[in-house]
Amino acid sequence: MYTILxxxxxxxxxxxxxxxxxxxxxxxxxxxxxxxxxxxxPEKDIQxxxxxxxxxxxxxxxxxxxxxxxxxxxxxxTQDSVLVAHNAQFDYRILRTEFRRLGYNFERKTLCTVxxxxxxxxxxxxxxxxxxxxxLGIPMSDRHRANGDAIATLKLFKLLLAKDSDKSIIKDVVRxxxxxxxxxxxxxxxxxxxxxxxxxxxxxxxGDILFLSKSTNIKKRVNQHxxxxxxxxxxxxxxxKKITFEKTGSELVALLKENEELSRNSPRYNANxxxxxxxxxxxxxxxxxxxxxxxxxxxxGRKSITTFNxxxxxxxxLQKITSEYRxxxxxxxxxKTKTNCPKVVDGKCLGACSELELPAEYNERVxxxxxxxxxxxxxxxxxxxxxxxxxxxAILIKNGIxxxxxxxxxxxxxxxxxxxxxxxxxxxxxxTSTHIxxxxxxxxxxxxxxxxxx
Numbered sequence: 477m478y479t480i481l482x483x484x485x486x487x488x489x490x491x492x493x494x495x496x497x498x499x500x501x502x503x504x505x506x507x508x509x510x511x512x513x514x515x516x517x518p519e520k521d522i523q524x525x526x527x528x529x530x531x532x533x534x535x536x537x538x539x540x541x542x543x544x545x546x547x548x549x550x551x552x553x554t555q556d557s558v559l560v561a562h563n564a565q566f567d568y569r570i571l572r573t574e575f576r577r578l579g580y581n582f583e584r585k586t587l588c589t590v591x592x593x594x595x596x597x598x599x600x601x602x603x604x605x606x607x608x609x610x611x612l613g614i615p616m617s618d619r620h621r622a623n624g625d626a627i628a629t630l631k632l633f634k635l636l637l638a639k640d641s642d643k644s645i646i647k648d649v650v651r652x653x654x655x656x657x658x659x660x661x662x663x664x665x666x667x668x669x670x671x672x673x674x675x676x677x678x679x680x681x682x683g684d685i686l687f688l689s690k691s692t693n694i695k696k697r698v699n700q701h702x703x704x705x706x707x708x709x710x711x712x713x714x715x716x717k718k719i720t721f722e723k724t725g726s727e728l729v730a731l732l733k734e735n736e737e738l739s740r741n742s743p744r745y746n747a748n749x750x751x752x753x754x755x756x757x758x759x760x761x762x763x764x765x766x767x768x769x770x771x772x773x774x775x776x777g778r779k780s781i782t783t784f785n786x787x788x789x790x791x792x793x794l795q796k797i798t799s800e801y802r803x804x805x806x807x808x809x810x811x812k813t814k815t816n817c818p819k820v821v822d823g824k825c826l827g828a829c830s831e832l833e834l835p836a837e838y839n840e841r842v843x844x845x846x847x848x849x850x851x852x853x854x855x856x857x858x859x860x861x862x863x864x865x866x867x868x869x870a871i872l873i874k875n876g877i878x879x880x881x882x883x884x885x886x887x888x889x890x891x892x893x894x895x896x897x898x899x900x901x902x903x904x905x906x907x908t909s910t911h912i913x914x915x916x917x918x919x920x921x922x923x924x925x926x927x928x929x930x
Contacts, residue, residue: 477557478503478587480633482626483567484530487523491573494518495543496532499622500553501630503560505637505646506670506723507864508630512553513623515540530620543574554584558649562605562629564588587645589632596639597898605629612898613889637722638883639901641733642740646720647683665719666702669695674723674730674863675737678716678745686715687745688737690730694721708745726860726869728916729881735912736903755790756780759846762807765835766828767842769794769808781850782918783911793918797849801841804828851914852876855928857890858913868923871913872896874930878905878913893930 480501485493495516502510515532517540527533550571561567564586575582590603600608605628609616614631618624637645669676676694678687678701691697698719701712724730738746756774759781761767771790774780784790791810798808806829828838846852851873858871862883870890872879882899890896903909 478505478560478633479554479557479584480626480630481554481559481561481564481567481571482622482629483561483570484532484620484622485526485570486518486520487526488520491569493570493573494520495570495574496522496526496530496537497622498546498550499626500550501626502553502557503630503633505720510553512546512549513626514546516546517542532621544578547575547578547580551580551582558585558587560587560589560629560633562589562625562632564590585649587633587649589629589636592636592640592645593632596636600898605632608632611895613884613886613892613895615886635882635899641736641901641903643677643685643737646677647679647685649683665716666695666699669698669719669721670723671695672723673725673727674721675733676719676721678712678743679718679720680715681717683718685741685743687712687743688734688741689746690724690727690734692727692730694723712745723863724869725863725867726922727920728858728860728871728913728922729869731912731916732871732878732881732903732909735908739904755784755787757782757784757790757794759842764831765839766804766807767835767839769797769803769842769845781846781852782914783907784915793849797845799824801845802826803842803845804838807838849914849918851878851910855930857896857926857928858917858922859890859924859926860922870896870900872900873913874928876910878903878909890926893928 480503482499483495484497486496487493496518497515499513500511501508515537517537519542522532522534522537559568565588568584568586572582593600593603593608597608597612600611602608602611605625606616606619609628609632612632612635614628614635616624616628640646671693673690673692674694675688675690676698677685680686689697701709722733724733754774756772757780758770758772759767760770769781771787771794774783784793794808794810797803798805798810802824804825826833826838828835853876854873855875856873858873860869860871862868862885867883867885869881869883871881880900880903882901884890884899888895889899
């Protein structure tokens with residue numbers, strides 16, 4: 477659990493500042509579950525430069541509650557959570573100082589989004605909150621007011637969590653939270669899972685990931701882990717001290733993140749979990765100049781149009797596009813007849829096998845089929861469902877290579893290539909990610925595929 481915090485102060489000498497406004501958003505890693513926003517009477521004057529910066533003046537604060545009147549609410553909403561702030565050292569110091577004046581020792585774990593941003597967005601021109609979120613296309617209002625800055629920090633933190641493919645943030649938090657044997661709260665782990673699409677992570681008592689996987693229904697899948705028999709299931713049941721999850725909205729995003737995070741984290745119980753795509757559809761040209769589509773084992777050094785998990789699925793796909801584009805069974809070695817393709821009679825084949833159709837005309841349809849079902853050399857953005865209403869996921873492919881994914885809620889974020897690339901979490905583009913994307917697009921639909929002019 478996290479509490480996103482922003483504080484505005486009177487300004488003045490170090491450790492003599494007073495709080496003028498505070499905003500706290502309690503965030504469970506997926507949504508805000510509680511919030512507290514209030515002006516605060518600091519019982520001292522505000523420095524003139526602060527009035528100009530924030531718009532908060534002494535008159536506005538005369539009837540506001542004093543800090544001792546909101547202190548209990550602050551303690552309650554931040555209980556059992558990690559404080560997250562942009563320049564967390566400042567906000568945490570101010571809070572501790574105010575509580576110290578009341579004779580109370582306020583202690584919480586903290587995370588700083590400045591430090592996290594420097595690690596996860598190393599090429600940013602500036603790490604000031606305003607300039608950073610603007611460069612990421614994150615909308616911001618009420619700059620230098622507590623709630624406006626807290627909301628911007630929350631959106632930035634959500635983006636940082638998505639970019640953290642190594643899961644270092646959550647692993648550190650779990651390591652701090654988890655001690656000893658299973659607690660009652662941990663026994664109820666299944667109930668805490670959402671019945672939604674995403675990834676889940678089973679942690680040991682050190683916070684390390686024992687097992688991770690994707691599911692279209694996280695709650696159901698986690699329940700299966702705790703009800704299964706077998707050696708691995710029993711070991712997971714014994715060693716799992718906490719389960720965290722990450723909603724993705726899109727199943728394709730979940731598949732790509734699963735592939736990326738398996739290679740980065742190498743969980744102990746995920747050994748040999750990944751499928752191998754050993755079958756491929758390749759292109760050659762026969763001695764009469766007609767393009768031939770062939771199914772066979774994937775070979776090193778031989779370029780494939782697209783790949784499959786089995787020979788049967790590859791052959792079924794070849795039959796599908798042969799019918800869709802009126803291609804020739806004989807040329808594609810799908811017919812055992814040595815004469816004309818039997819489909820010529822009913823018009824399903826246009827007669828390339830008996831040279832009734834010119835190679836150029838036939839080959840054009842073959843290339844159209846390849847263009848439709850392959851991502852090779854394409855610059856596209858695959859748009860799909862997001863994690864919440866009004867949000868969408870974006871998967872970036874440049875020159876046929878998967879570059880990464882991110883989330884957006886405003887069209888200008890994807891229409892501006894510089895902002896788009898800044899909100900995208902870079903991921904490994906290779907044969908496996910290409911296989912995942914092409915396999916998914918053959919079977920299922922996404923919201924939209926947008927061609928990019930890069």
